[in-house]
Amino acid sequence: MADVTVRGVIFDIGNVLIEWQPERFYDRTVGEARRREMFAAVDLHAMNDRIDLGQGFRDIVHETAAAFPAFATEIRMWHDNWLDLAAPVIDRSVRLMRALRARGVPVHALTNFGIETFALARGHFDFLDEFDRPFVSGHLGVIKPDEAIYRLVEEDLGLTGDAILFTDDRAANVDAAGARGWRTHLFDTPQGWADRLVAEGLLSEREAA
Structure with a gap:
């Protein structure tokens, strides 16, 4: 198991926590x-x-x-x-998010989402209120993969480089984060993300099940 140096885990939302098709x-x-x-x-x-x-x-x-x-x-x-x-919810990913929070790991969102659509989603999906910090493109005025949005996250959290672990389903968004030194995971399935969280020492296999 890897040494735990990650100080913040960041989830994309669309196709990571909620299917967007x-x-x-x-x-x-x-x-x-x-x-x-x-x-x-x-x-x-x-x-x-x-x-x-x-x-x-x-x-x-x-x-x-x-x-x-x-x-x-x-x-x-x-x-x-x-x-x-914006449906359905990817339940396993939500469980992973909550398992990280139960472990005391700071969990944030970095998502391309409109102001009104995010408010609509928050009213429907309770877990969207559980992030330590939600970074929403509509409020920031910039969308992934523009490097400015990653810089804004770093400035707000006071974290840089491999202190951050970020997952997203789009390769361009992952690559842009990786270019800033973030640890990244291209989300394909919840199982793959669970395996990565275990490999990083952030969750046990039981917690990630």
């Missing part, structure tokens, strides 16, 4: 063919980046719907059915 929602509600047509015509993920940068949730979605009237009804679902897009 909007395409799956649309496949279920409007059908795969219609979804493919819409996503080919409209860059909905770029739309969501604007929300994650702190722009108005409803305003951005409705502006996009107005610009693409052929898909207006479906685009507005991004706002009106947002909690159905």
